[in-house]
Amino acid sequence: MAGPRPDERPQPTARRNAQGIKVDPDAGAEHRRRTAVISALVEHEPGVLSRVSGLFSRRQFNIESLTVGPTTVEGHARITLVVEETDPGIDQAKKQLLKLTPVIAVGELESDAVRAELVLLKVRGTEPDKVHAITEMYEGRTLDAGPRTITVQITGDERKIDDAVDAFRQFGIIEIARTGQTALERGDSPTTPGEEPGHSAGGSATDEPTDDETTTDESTPNYDD
Amino acid sequence: MSESAEPAVDATDEEVDPDPDATGEAGAATAAAIPENGAAAVVAALESAGVETAFGVQGGAIMPVYDALYGSSIDHVTMAHEQGAAHAADAYGVVTGTPGVCLATSGPGATNLVTGIADASMDSDAMLALTGQVPSDMVGSDAFQETDTTGVTAPITKHNYFASDSTTVGDVVGEAFALSETGRPGPTLVDLPKDVSFGETDRAPKPPEPPARSKPDPEADPESVDAAARTIARAEKPLCLFGGGVIKGNATDEARAFAREHGIPVVTTMPGIGSFPEDDDLCLSWAGMHGTGYANMAISHTDCLIAVGTRFDDRLTGGVETFAPGADVVHVDIDPAEISKNVQADYPVVGDAGTVLDQIDAALDRSPDAGEWREQCTTWRDQYPMDYAVDPDEPVKPQFVVEAYDAATDDDAIVTTGVGQHQMWAAQYWTYTEPRTFVSSHGLGTMGYGLPGAIGARLAADDDRDVVCFDGDGSFLMTIQELSVAVRENLDVTVVVLNNEYIGMVRQWQDAFFEGRHMASEYDWMPEFDKLAEAFGARGFRVDEYDEVADVVAESLAYDGPSVVDVHVDPRENVYPMVSSGGANGEFALTEDQL
Numbered sequence: 001m002a003g004p005r006p007d008e009r010p011q012p013t014a015r016r017n018a019q020g021i022k023v024d025p026d027a028g029a030e031h032r033r034r035t036a037v038i039s040a041l042v043e044h045e046p047g048v049l050s051r052v053s054g055l056f057s058r059r060q061f062n063i064e065s066l067t068v069g070p071t072t073v074e075g076h077a078r079i080t081l082v083v084e085e086t087d088p089g090i091d092q093a094k095k096q097l098l099k100l101t102p103v104i105a106v107g108e109l110e111s112d113a114v115r116a117e118l119v120l121l122k123v124r125g126t127e128p129d130k131v132h133a134i135t136e137m138y139e140g141r142t143l144d145a146g147p148r149t150i151t152v153q154i155t156g157d158e159r160k161i162d163d164a165v166d167a168f169r170q171f172g173i174i175e176i177a178r179t180g181q182t183a184l185e186r187g188d189s190p191t192t193p194g195e196e197p198g199h200s201a202g203g204s205a206t207d208e209p210t211d212d213e214t215t216t217d218e219s220t221p222n223y224d225d
Numbered sequence: 226m227s228e229s230a231e232p233a234v235d236a237t238d239e240e241v242d243p244d245p246d247a248t249g250e251a252g253a254a255t256a257a258a259i260p261e262n263g264a265a266a267v268v269a270a271l272e273s274a275g276v277e278t279a280f281g282v283q284g285g286a287i288m289p290v291y292d293a294l295y296g297s298s299i300d301h302v303t304m305a306h307e308q309g310a311a312h313a314a315d316a317y318g319v320v321t322g323t324p325g326v327c328l329a330t331s332g333p334g335a336t337n338l339v340t341g342i343a344d345a346s347m348d349s350d351a352m353l354a355l356t357g358q359v360p361s362d363m364v365g366s367d368a369f370q371e372t373d374t375t376g377v378t379a380p381i382t383k384h385n386y387f388a389s390d391s392t393t394v395g396d397v398v399g400e401a402f403a404l405s406e407t408g409r410p411g412p413t414l415v416d417l418p419k420d421v422s423f424g425e426t427d428r429a430p431k432p433p434e435p436p437a438r439s440k441p442d443p444e445a446d447p448e449s450v451d452a453a454a455r456t457i458a459r460a461e462k463p464l465c466l467f468g469g470g471v472i473k474g475n476a477t478d479e480a481r482a483f484a485r486e487h488g489i490p491v492v493t494t495m496p497g498i499g500s501f502p503e504d505d506d507l508c509l510s511w512a513g514m515h516g517t518g519y520a521n522m523a524i525s526h527t528d529c530l531i532a533v534g535t536r537f538d539d540r541l542t543g544g545v546e547t548f549a550p551g552a553d554v555v556h557v558d559i560d561p562a563e564i565s566k567n568v569q570a571d572y573p574v575v576g577d578a579g580t581v582l583d584q585i586d587a588a589l590d591r592s593p594d595a596g597e598w599r600e601q602c603t604t605w606r607d608q609y610p611m612d613y614a615v616d617p618d619e620p621v622k623p624q625f626v627v628e629a630y631d632a633a634t635d636d637d638a639i640v641t642t643g644v645g646q647h648q649m650w651a652a653q654y655w656t657y658t659e660p661r662t663f664v665s666s667h668g669l670g671t672m673g674y675g676l677p678g679a680i681g682a683r684l685a686a687d688d689d690r691d692v693v694c695f696d697g698d699g700s701f702l703m704t705i706q707e708l709s710v711a712v713r714e715n716l717d718v719t720v721v722v723l724n725n726e727y728i729g730m731v732r733q734w735q736d737a738f739f740e741g742r743h744m745a746s747e748y749d750w751m752p753e754f755d756k757l758a759e760a761f762g763a764r765g766f767r768v769d770e771y772d773e774v775a776d777v778v779a780e781s782l783a784y785d786g787p788s789v790v791d792v793h794v795d796p797r798e799n800v801y802p803m804v805s806s807g808g809a810n811g812e813f814a815l816t817e818d819q820l
Contacts, residue, residue, distance in 0.1 A: 003609040005815075006811075006819055016569070020542075047376075050376070051379055058380055096562055101383070
């Protein structure tokens with residue numbers, strides 16, 4: 001084989017970046033990680049959660065939190081994922097999610113979407129009055145109070161929960177359980193594309209114990225970033 | 226499926242007793258001619274989907290399905306190992322264009338399928354795997370021969386199903402079959418617990434139909450088509466890149482017409498081999514790590530890459546930083562998740578390959594002015610020809626053997642390969658002109674694919690077509706037991722072992738990147754494959770000299786049955802051109818010292 005050697009051949013001068021994007025010398029911007037809240041409407045069937053979480057772990061996406069619960073539509077569930085990724089990564093995560101057969105629709109929530117999280121905090125019961133005062137301050141509820149421990153529930157957005165946890169530290173936190181964020185689009189906008197809010201909700205569906213999942217009702221007006 | 230002594234006793238029991246947990250039902254099931262049970266529904270669903278051939282291995286938990294196959298029109302081919310069944314089904318699917326079907330029992334049967342399922346998944350091959358499972362009430366108890374098959378195969382299937390109901394199991398199998406070939410193809414799996422197979426049902430399965438959400442729109446959005454067409458029309462150095470999706474989408478006619486109509490040179494990916502005739506003046510053959518120098522030069526310098534049905538695998542792109550860096554990328558794919566996954570698409574066009582190419586053609590008001598570019602491509606073709614040196618006193622060059630078989634066969638002959646140097650020579654030195662004639666393990670790179678692949682291809686193809694398997698000594702040895710199947714079924718396949726007594730591709734890399742330390746790559750303990758073939762009952766040939774090649778090629782092709790040709794090739798021969806891993810396509814090496 002003849003032909004010029006590699007260093008003697010004409011070579012292109014243009015370049016792409018590591019994401020395969022043509023490098024624009026004027027822009028040259030690097031993709032920064034950002035936090036995205038992704039909502040997936042899925043068939044409520046065994047294995048769907050493991051398919052979703054498996055997809056994320058296989059592709060080394062970092063999940064900040066993942067919540068799941070039924071919707072008003074029989075046989076449907078909503079999975080809310082918070083991921084920290086670059087724009088191309090978030091785009092890829094959404095597309096890969098939509099490829100899963102049990103996934104019905106996928107949407108990324110707007111920054112003004114309603115988000116909430118629930119935390120259970122078990123603290124030392126030596127100063128019940130002060131614990132009560134902090135709980136009130138964060139519009140929480142006392143779920144259990146005994147001579148040695150007090151367990152409270154706080155709901156709200158991530159920042160409120162972080163603040164509350166900090167505030168309770170003074171009493172000595174014994175145990176903590178956080179649910180991770182769940183979220184809905186504000187107003188009339190559907191949370192996932194094509195979703196019809198209220199569709200087949202019926203009269204009784206909202207009375208189901210799903211209230212536990214949708215604690216947003218209590219805390220929506222109060223906290224926004 | 227070797228087991229320790231104690232479970233082996235269980236295994237015997239298992240095979241004698243159809244189901245120790247449901248003896249009553251089992252007795253009834255085996256006594257009746259065609260019992261109306263879940264297993265019969267599974268087989269009815271396969272028949273309704275048009276399945277003619279299935280590949281598998283019997284076993285305890287899949288026995289009810291096999292029993293239902295007893296009176297079926299489906300031709301079941303027992304393979305020597307489940308991996309062989311999966312590869313055979315895969316190749317059968319590639320050649321026929323409809324999903325290949327494979328069956329295995331629970332536990333080790335299912336896990337033995339895994340390599341073949343993963344292989345099909347990486348190559349977007351339509352395939353349906355049916356696995357037996359322990360009875361539902363024992364699932365999760367670590368029962369004998371139990372594996373969490375849906376769990377194990379979730380990442381390597383398009384979708385999988387755990388059948389839970391005898392009345393709907395037929396519908397599920399039909400859906401899995403249809404889903405496998407809908408849109409972007411891929412393997413699907415249905416796990417069949419023994420009680421579901423045995424359970425009574427009197428319902429005929431619904432016609433195979435994929436879930437509604439899984440049926441993508443073949444037509445692309447007209448705006449994206451127009452934008453792509455405008456870019457193509459003003460390109461000066463346009464290049465078509467046809468991937469495996471062109472073949473799987475049955476779009477070769479549209480692809481050929483499009484490139485010829487507009488005078489656009491064509492490169493293919495390795496899975497795209499056969500999408501465009503390699504003897505056409507516009508064709509630059511395939512690009513990538515061991516693709517032609519001219520294809521890689523064209524990729525490096527194009528200003529408009531029309532990529533159809535490719536996922537921009539790293540073996541194609543090298544480092545993405547240097548892949549077609551000056552090109553506007555038009556990316557046509559049926560799977561939106563492939564768009565901008567590895568290489569950013571400037572013009573994404575989501576839809577069926579053939580439909581979209583017709584759409585773009587209709588939207589093009591003029592062909593790009595690419596005369597100079599075509600000349601440039603021809604110059605590159607002359608500068609970097611595919612070549613090797615023949616010296617009659619030296620050992621036979623493997624490339625020579627590939628060319629000899631190509632010359633002795635028709636255009637519609639099918640080539641299957643294992644994985645390694647031989648695979649690259651089979652891809653480089655055979656001139657492919659038709660789709661579905663190069664059947665190989667691309668994405669997963671599974672050594673041992675060649676022989677079971679040839680068995681699947683043979684059963685899929687008309688009798689008058691030749692099926693030639695190029696294998697390496699190391700690759701052949703990995704699934705050599707399937708030769709027993711080829712002999713039993715008297716399959717007319719010719720296995721050409723390009724034997725260099727090395728796991729050659731590894732040796733090549735060790736020479737290039739590990740200072741020649743041949744750790745675990747010397748295979749000088751290889752059996753004499755011609756004699757081994759005779760032991761299996763196949764014809765065996767051996768070639769050591771150039772002057773033996775012509776006769777053996779003719780004899781092995783003429784032999785009506787399986788033959789194995791053990792060609793002792795030049796052990797020092799390496800595969801070139803070569804783009805180093807992560808390197809730039811245009812910086813391919815023509816010799817080791819250029820790496």
